[in-house]
Amino acid sequence: MEKFACEPCGYVYDPAKGDPDSGIAPGTPFAALPDDWCCPICGASKDMFKKVD
Amino acid sequence: MKKVLKNNVSWVGYMDWEIKKFHGDDFTINHGSSQNAYLLEYDKTVLIDTVWTPHRFDFVENLKKEIDLKKIDLIIMNHGEADHSGALPALMAEIPETPIYCTAAAVKSLEGQYGQNGWNFHVVKTGDSIEIGPGRTLTFVEMKMLHWPDSMATFLSGDNILFSNDAFGQHYAVAELYNDLADQCVLYQEAVKYFVNIVHPFCIFLSKKLAEIAALNLPIEMIAPSHGVIWRDNPAQIVEKYALWANAYQEDQITIAYDTMWEGTAKIAHALAAAIKEASPQTVVKIFHIAKTDKNDLMTEIFKSKALLVGSPTACNDMLSSVAGMLSFTKSLRFRNKKAAAFGCYGWSGEAVKNIQSALKDAGFNVLEETVKSFWNPTEETLNQVPALVEALLKEDK
Numbered sequence: 001m002e003k004f005a006c007e008p009c010g011y012v013y014d015p016a017k018g019d020p021d022s023g024i025a026p027g028t029p030f031a032a033l034p035d036d037w038c039c040p041i042c043g044a045s046k047d048m049f050k051k052v053d
Numbered sequence: 054m055k056k057v058l059k060n061n062v063s064w065v066g067y068m069d070w071e072i073k074k075f076h077g078d079d080f081t082i083n084h085g086s087s088q089n090a091y092l093l094e095y096d097k098t099v100l101i102d103t104v105w106t107p108h109r110f111d112f113v114e115n116l117k118k119e120i121d122l123k124k125i126d127l128i129i130m131n132h133g134e135a136d137h138s139g140a141l142p143a144l145m146a147e148i149p150e151t152p153i154y155c156t157a158a159a160v161k162s163l164e165g166q167y168g169q170n171g172w173n174f175h176v177v178k179t180g181d182s183i184e185i186g187p188g189r190t191l192t193f194v195e196m197k198m199l200h201w202p203d204s205m206a207t208f209l210s211g212d213n214i215l216f217s218n219d220a221f222g223q224h225y226a227v228a229e230l231y232n233d234l235a236d237q238c239v240l241y242q243e244a245v246k247y248f249v250n251i252v253h254p255f256c257i258f259l260s261k262k263l264a265e266i267a268a269l270n271l272p273i274e275m276i277a278p279s280h281g282v283i284w285r286d287n288p289a290q291i292v293e294k295y296a297l298w299a300n301a302y303q304e305d306q307i308t309i310a311y312d313t314m315w316e317g318t319a320k321i322a323h324a325l326a327a328a329i330k331e332a333s334p335q336t337v338v339k340i341f342h343i344a345k346t347d348k349n350d351l352m353t354e355i356f357k358s359k360a361l362l363v364g365s366p367t368a369c370n371d372m373l374s375s376v377a378g379m380l381s382f383t384k385s386l387r388f389r390n391k392k393a394a395a396f397g398c399y400g401w402s403g404e405a406v407k408n409i410q411s412a413l414k415d416a417g418f419n420v421l422e423e424t425v426k427s428f429w430n431p432t433e434e435t436l437n438q439v440p441a442l443v444e445a446l447l448k449e450d451k
Contacts, residue, residue: 008198008255041158043197048257 085226
């Protein structure tokens with residue numbers, strides 16, 4: 001599954017790991033994250049993420 | 054000696070006249086600096102931030118002269134970086150049970166730097182508050198990425214002071230403490246240098262955050278940052294400047310930055326400057342030799358510019374390392390809405406100009422196709438490339 005990087009702080013969302021601190025289970029694709037999900041490091045919104053090549 | 058700001062609120066920081074570099078060697082300091090810490094003595098006694106590690110013992114000793122440390126009910130760490138938290142271990146050795154109020158990210162930062170010492174952390178979020186005396190409430194506002202993930206500000210109602218930590222700061226030692234008592238030219242030069250080099254990468258957060266703070270309708274009468282002057286005279290002035298600077302700010306300035314081996318690329322730089330000046334006399338044109346110029350000052354000039362011209366000779370199939378380093382720094386500061394172009398001399402292969410163009414594009418500049426490339430030293434013929442570049446540079450974007 002595709003990883004997405006936060007443009008402002010560089011955090012990478014890895015679907016395999018999810019974001020358990022925000023209640024996102026491992027295996028959740030980036031597209032399936034809730035609209036109000038934000039970067040666990042810097043708080044940037046989903047639209048500030050770019051696909052990692 | 055503490056210095057009273059207002060009622061029971063005092064400055065207890067460290068005026069650092071000797072400091073010359075900051076963030077290791079990454080930020081130059083020309084007019085001293087301060088690490089501002091504050092003591093609030095109401096029903097509860099509160100310490101906001103500490104000082105940088107080398108001054109930790111002075112800080113603790115000075116604080117002891119003002120109060121019995123055991124009287125401190127809580128410590129607020131607005132940001133975990135060592136220039137604010139450096140005295141925390143020495144202080145906690147004296148008063149180990151004292152609660153520390155900070156963000157969740159600051160706990161990670163403080164434990165990452167000083168180890169897990171069993172400190173009594175109280176994690177706070179935006180809107181959380183503590184009453185510390187009659188009509189005196191401290192309210193916390195998370196300031197993620199302004200300038201690190203753990204940053205926050207604390208507002209004291211009643212005295213209406215915003216302890217903004219690094220936001221609105223400057224590296225500028227002013228023993229008189231206040232903005233209205235400082236040299237205004239130096240103050241704004243230091244404020245903009247600080248903004249560009251420390252805050253600018255996170256402008257996208259800044260506009261939102263300023264709107265969020267405005268929506269809280271805090272009656273801010275004083276902004277007390279963690280470095281430099283305390284804004285008591287029209288504190289809104291620096292907030293307005295931040296709003297302006299965060300919004301793709303530029304002046305009618307063009308900056309030419311180059312390095313040179315045998316003066317050929319320097320000649321092109323000066324020819325470009327003269328041609329720009331002739332075509333657009335009102336445009337401010339500045340030339341900097343990258344290897345001989347303070348990089349933080351150069352970034353500040355690029356920030357103010359509408360365009361950047363970068364020159365380097367080609368050596369070992371690429372630009373000089375000073376130019377590559379400068380472009381890497383430029384990229385990290387995330388400038389937007391600026392034009393750029395490349396120039397340089399070469400003796401055989403000549404990759405520098407193309408590589409500079411590519412690095413400028415990567416750094417978010419709108420890069421012109423026009424270049425000035427010179428096979429060995431510039432001649433009249435080579436300099437014939439100058440007018441086309443200058444014309445493209447000065448052309449108003451539709």
